[in-house]
Structures are given as C-alpha cells and as structure tokens.
Amino acid sequence: MIKLHYNYKDLFRCTRLGLSIKKMFVMLSAISLGALVYMIFSYIAFIANGTSIKTIWETYKFIPAPVIGVTTLTWYSWLIWIVGAILYFIFFIFAQTAVTKITFEQLKGNEFYEMKESLKYAAKFWKSSFLAPLTLLILIVFMFIGAFIFGLIGRIPYFGPLFIILLIVPIIFGAVFTVYLIIIFFVSLFISPAVAGTSKSDTFDTLFEIFSLVWDHPWRLVVWGGLVGAMSSLGGVILGIILKYSFELTRWALSVWNDGSWLKIWNNGFYFLPPVPAYQISEKIASYATPFLFTLHTFAPGNWAINLSSFLFGVLLYIAGFTVISYILVCWTAGLTIMYVNLVKMKDDVNLLEEKDEEFDEIEEEKEEEEVKEEKKEEKKE
Template sequence: MTKFYFDVRDVFRAPRLALSAKKILLQFMGLLVGYLGYLVFTYLAFLSSGSSFSETWEYRGLFPFGDFLFTEWYSWLIFIFGCLIALICWLLASTMVAKVTYEQLKGDDFYSSKEAFRFLKKHFAPAFLSPLSMLAFIAFLIICGIIVGLLGKIPYLGELGIGIFYLIPLFAAALCLAYVIFIFFVSLLLAPAVVATLKEDTFETIVQIFSTVWNQAWRYFVYTGLVGLMSKLGIFIFGYFSFRAVQFIHLSCGVFMKDKLTDITEQALSYITIPERFLDYFSNIFAGLNFRFHLPEIGPGIYLNWSGEISAFLIAISLIFIIFMVLSYGLAIISTGQTVTYIILRKKKDDDDLLKRKTETEEEEERREISEIPPEAEEEKEKA
C-alpha cells in the first residue's frame, strides 16, 4: 500500500498518479463519447432550428461551440440534452479513473480498466444522479420563486404577501438555493470520488458531499485549488510536447512533400473550429503570463483533390484525438486529485482510513472462499 500522510503532501501526487495510460485512456473514452453525443445533438438542434447541414458544417465544423442562436424552444432542449450527455460521460469516466486510483492507493497496482468498468456498471447511477438531483432541486426552487412572483401580481394581497414573507421564507429559500447551486458545482468534481471509494447510493453520496464541504471547507478548496493548478500545468506541458511531436512529423515528412503537406494540413486545420480563446488558454502556461507555445492560425482552408480532402479530414480527426488526449491528462489529474482529497478529508472528518479497507480483489477472493465453504462446515462453525 502506498505510504499516505493524510495531508496536503499527498495532493501533489495527483499529476504522477494521473500519468498512466490506463487513466488517460479511460478519461479519453469518456471525453470522446461525450463529445460525439454533444456533436450529434448540437447539429440536430441547428437543423431543427432551420439551419441546413452544409451551412452548419461550413461555419462550425467539428466543434460547434458558441453562437447558439436557436430560434425554436425545442432546439434548445435538444442542445441541452446533448450537453447533459457530455456531462454524464465525463462523470462516469471520472468515476472509473477515481476507482482505479483508489485501488492503486490501497496497493492493487494491477486493477484493470475492465474491472473499473465492471464496478461502474454496478454503481453508475450515483455518479451522475447526485449532481442531477441537486440540479432538479435547484430548478424546483426557481420554479417556486416564479410562482411566488405570479402570486405577487395579485392586487393588494400579492404586494402585502411579498412584504410580509420577504425575510422568511423567501430570503431563507433563496439563501438555500445559493448554497445548493454552489454544492452542485462541487459535486461535479467530488461525486465520482465519493462513489468510487464508498460505493454508496445517490442519497448517501449527496450527504457525503455536503458533509465534506461543511466540515472541511478550507481544506477542500485549498486542495482543489492546488489540483486545478497542477491540472493546468499538466495540460500545458503535455500539450507542448504533443505540439512539438506534430512539428517533428511535418519537418520530416515535409522534406519531400513540401507544399502538398502544407496544403493538406491547412485544410485539416479548417475543420477544427475551436474558439481561439480556448486554444490560447491551453497554449499559455497561466493566464496573465506570456509563456506559451504558438499554435498555427486556423484559416478557411484551400481546394484539394479528392485524395487530399480525405487525407485532410483524417489528419483533422487525428489532431482532435491528440487534443482530447492532452485534455484527458488534465481531467485525469482532477479525478485523481479529488480522490486523494476525499481520502484525506474523510480521515480528518470521520477518522476513517479508507485505505485500510480491502481491495476489490481481496473482497472477491473472500466472497469466493465463503461460497466454497460446504454447508456442513458452516453448521459446525455455528455450533462451536
């Protein structure tokens, strides 16, 4: 079992623990599936809003981010559904990464992705229902506020009612709403770690999230801030080396291909319509510091023959995979860091050392041994 200090020193292990092909691949698959779901439903939203496929493809390409000027309400519903798919995929992938990290910290370095997926099939619901339950409660409180506003339009009685009940219950409910919204965003980070370590249901997961933030607030936010900084730094470093790797490909292959490779690459980049501010954020080490690697500008593309177009499209897909791989490392740092953070805070809060619990392998062996005990031996044991 890994030596654990149960303090801030353990948080700095997150980048090293996350630098694992297994964890990055799990996070990558969640990111990829979520992206595909988002892409499909966003295109459906644009189509249902009256935009043609060719128009949407021309202006938004493979990354339809920003300028969601939908003219129909159901288009917004389709778009929101796509966003929920992306969110759920991220939460599920984070849960698997958290589970692999937890088992590794308990001493099982060979806990596989297949076992993590098997665990997820049994405990997938709390991982995303915990945040979504809070979101539903937030929506309920907002709807209640709207109803109160409608009642306030009643002449005389409505105005008096607003004045009388402004402090209690309106202010109290609004204060509760603000706190629940805050915890909702925390749950997006912490819920996978709670599910992976405790294997609890949705209600208990929500209770643990509230309890952790309430009892260990300053530690949680300091540790999470450190994890966020390390995630940003990890993305920058991994992104830098990935960028240089792509440059090396073009330097070597461009010796003979020359302008042909340049044209294909330019056309490939035209498919990747990622907002410039997004690329600038990840190509710079930290906001406010001008320490960056300069990505090529994305242009409108150029005309190529059919083979060149196919090549450009395949290169665009490859570049998207590289971008997702870089982001997956950053997300893996967050998932790993949140798992480590929760293990520390659980010890501080309840004096419960989660690392002393049996690994999944040990639990499976124990269940197998119990099932192999003959009934006669069980009866003799009970009599004794």
C-alpha cells in the same frame, strides 16, 4: 499501499497519478465517444432549425458549438442540443467514476487493477455521480418556483403585502438555504465521482458526504481544489508543449525529402479544426493555448490519397487535442480522489484505503459460479 501524509502535500501526486495509459485511455475513449454523440445531436439540432449541412460544416466543422445569446435556434433545436450536451456530460461522469476507481485501487497498492473491472464498477455507480448534482438542481429549481409563487401572492391587494411581511423571516431563511444549495451543487459537480468511485455510495449517501464536506471543510475544498486545478493545468500545458514540438519535428522531418505533398496534407489537416466559440473566456484561453484556431485555413484539394490523408490527419489533430484534455481531466480526477480520501480521514478519522474491499470477493464468487455452471454443462453433455 501508497503512503500518504493526509494533507496538502499529497495533492502534488495528481500529475504523476494522472500519467497512466490505462486512465488516459478510459478518459480519451469517453471524450471521443461523447464528442461523436454530441456532434450527431448538434447537427440534428441545427438541421431542425433549417440550417443546411453544408453551412453547419463550413461554420463549425465536426463540433457545432452554438453561442447562447448569439446563435439563433428554435426552442426544440435548443432542446435537442441540450440532450446532446447532457449525454456528453454522462460520458464524462462515467469515465470520471472509472478513473477514480483505478486511482483508488492504485492508492491501496493494487497497481494491476484491470480497466475492465473499473468499467464494470462505473456501470454500477455512475448514476450516483450524475443523480447527486441533478437532485440538487431540481431542489434549487423548486426553491425558485416557490419564490415566484410568493411573489405572485404578494401582488394580491391588501392581503399580499401583509402575507409577505408576516413570512419575511422564513422567506429570507429559504433564500439563504437556496444559496447554500447552489454552493453544494457546484461542489457536487466536481466531488461526486470521487465519492461514488471510492465508497460505493448511492445517491443519498453521496449527497450526505458532499453536505458534510462543505460544512466541515469549506476552505480546504476551495484551496485544495484550486491547487489540484493548478497542478492539472500545468501538467496539461507541459504535455501540450511536448505534443506541439513533436508535431513540428514530424512536419520538418517528413518534408525534407518530400515533394510538397506532405506540407499540403499538413495544411489541409488544420482545415478540419473547429473555430473558437465566441465566448470571451474561451477566446482568451485559445489565444494562449491554440492560437492557430484563429487562422482561416483553406483546403487545397489533391488526388484521392492526399484528400484522405488530409482528413485522417485532421482527425489525428482532434485526438491529440483530446489527449491533452484527457490528461488534464485524469490529473484533476486523481487529485480529487486523493483530496476526498484525506478529507474523510480528517472528518471522520476513517482511512478509506484500509477498509476491506469486498469487490475482490465478489469477483471470486462470480468466477466460482461460472466454473460450477460449466461443470454442470459438461456433466449434462456426458
């Protein structure tokens, strides 16, 4: 078992715990599959809006990203796009739950916990990670609907104003509770996988833990969460720089004795990258991290081998970008796992790392049952 200090010092381990091929492969696979599903639904949404595939490709390439308030889509096109975005989020939540479980087992000293077992675990408990924030969102929506209904009642002549003023105190308390629910909702988006991935909790238990954490340790959630985010981002920047210069070294080495075809493949590969979404924050981040996305890249066709190689290199650029994002998310998830373990220790004086793990016993029982079934089959054959 890894020895923890049970304070902020443990959070600095997140970049080291995130540097795991097993965890990064789980996250990278989820991001890639989620991007594929998102791409399909996004293309369907734009096609349903009357946009041609050629126009979609020339504008967005593989990942269409409509800008809210700028992109004009019909309501049903937006609905299709939202379904794709939700499915992408589900892939991410699933991967987060699996990575949390791997990290939790690693903290307990089980360095050889199998990726297959983490995926089985995530298949059972990802719903808690997803349904916890969804439940809160539904409650918030109902609170707003209630406020709108009170507003309509207030429009009734004579009766309305008196009715509202008599209930103004409960209405204000309801507004305060709604603000509290909104805070809990945003916290649940981050911490739910850490709860589900360490304690096998259902949706109700996950919500209870989140409410308890926000009530008992609000400032630790903010400060420690910010520290984990900063460390994860720093790790991503370092990995991005390493990959950048690795690609540059590859470009230089292969172009020394090449007749120019490799440089054509290199330049064509950047043609497949998507534009930066027209949001101020995304443009600001891209201006520092990926300034080449602002350059208009053209495709210079060659023979079929060069064209195919250009396409494959473009896909490789996506994988490289997803790898950096995966590492950031894995570090973030590992940090949140450590943070949750520490906060539970402070809040309830319970060390989750010392609790008996029933999962190993369940696996052994399944193996024994399979062996018994195989023996019975052999006896029947005889």
